[in-house]
Amino acid sequence: MVEFIINYSGYSEDDKLAIAVGLSMTFRQVLVEARPSAEALEAIKNGVWGALLITPCPSDLPCFKDVEDAVNYSEVYSTPVGYEGPLPKVARRRTSTFNKHYLKPWRWARGGEKMEVGHYLLPLMACLYRQLKLLDAVPIVVSDVRLQPSGVSQPDYMVIPTWHIPNEVAEVVDVYMPPLKATAIALGILTGGYNAGPVIAIAKTRDYLAPKVVEMGGYVVILDEASDPCQLFSRRIVGYSYKRRQYVVDPSLCDKCGECLKTSCPAITPSPLGVPQILQTCTGCGACALLCTRGAIH
Numbered sequence: 001m002v003e004f005i006i007n008y009s010g011y012s013e014d015d016k017l018a019i020a021v022g023l024s025m026t027f028r029q030v031l032v033e034a035r036p037s038a039e040a041l042e043a044i045k046n047g048v049w050g051a052l053l054i055t056p057c058p059s060d061l062p063c064f065k066d067v068e069d070a071v072n073y074s075e076v077y078s079t080p081v082g083y084e085g086p087l088p089k090v091a092r093r094r095t096s097t098f099n100k101h102y103l104k105p106w107r108w109a110r111g112g113e114k115m116e117v118g119h120y121l122l123p124l125m126a127c128l129y130r131q132l133k134l135l136d137a138v139p140i141v142v143s144d145v146r147l148q149p150s151g152v153s154q155p156d157y158m159v160i161p162t163w164h165i166p167n168e169v170a171e172v173v174d175v176y177m178p179p180l181k182a183t184a185i186a187l188g189i190l191t192g193g194y195n196a197g198p199v200i201a202i203a204k205t206r207d208y209l210a211p212k213v214v215e216m217g218g219y220v221v222i223l224d225e226a227s228d229p230c231q232l233f234s235r236r237i238v239g240y241s242y243k244r245r246q247y248v249v250d251p252s253l254c255d256k257c258g259e260c261l262k263t264s265c266p267a268i269t270p271s272p273l274g275v276p277q278i279l280q281t282c283t284g285c286g287a288c289a290l291l292c293t294r295g296a297i298h
């Protein structure tokens with residue numbers, strides 16, 4: 001049984017594969033007619049949740065002539081497979097499902113011991129994180145870029161003040177599978193019927209798929225197009241242009257409560273006089289300003 005066939009010639013070969021991967025993430029059974037690049041195939045080898053059949057058979061994948069055998073093998077081993085036989089009839093038989101635990105390796109990417117305070121993505125991720133945390137939903141963020149991961153267990157950064165449990169900005173990104181494009185994967189997830197939360201693509205450039213993601217009900221952040229990413233939910237497609245901003249503490253307003261230090265940001269430090277000091281490495285993410293009870297950080 002196959003639920004979707006992706007063979008629209010208006011998509012590039014790798015984009016067809018990425019859309020199929022997005023469908024697979026909603027546990028769909030999908031067949032894609034494509035000749036994807038070796039790099040794209042490599043990226044999906046551990047990234048299949050439903051069944052993903054590729055025709056014609058890529059040389060380094062198991063190749064099947066029977067569609068049911070191919071579907072079963074792909075689902076059991078969570079791997080894409082080749083298929084060489086007549087195009088099967090399609091029939092929908094499932095509702096969309098999605099479990100973020102399957103995406104753990106990316107979701108819990110960490111910044112490592114050497115905290116990347118100056119990383120240009122921090123203000124974007126902090127902004128998205130603050131918005132997503134407020135939703136009673138399960139968002140999926142697919143990205144062409146992300147904060148540098150590492151195996152060590154130190155949280156890289158904390159951005160959420162008050163009653164939220166502080167978490168990592170890096171956890172904003174759920175799916176990162178270069179060279180597959182975020183917009184294409186997001187389109188597949190939306191086509192699969194995912195509706196438990198917003199589907200957001202962080203794209204390096206505005207490509208032909210970005211408007212389709214929006215048409216399907218998704219959201220897109222375009223890197224290097226200037227606008228305010230914090231307007232994402234009202235505008236659906238926004239830009240992000242990184243400008244380093246330096247936050248400062250106004251000593252006349254600061255009551256030395258120390259709340260801002262709970263960000264654990266290495267760019268804000270205690271000082272002998274009690275008024276915290278913000279260092280040159282500040283990226284301007286605004287987390288400490290949110291924590292400040294006196295409006296002393298701007």
Ligand code: SF4
Binds near residue numbers: 267278289
């Ligand atoms: S000092 Fe404040 S604004 Fe600057 S990076 Fe740290 S938390 Fe963000």
Ligand code: SF4
Binds near residue numbers: 291294
């Ligand atoms: S949270 Fe605000 S008032 Fe408290 S120490 Fe930091 S800058 Fe000062």
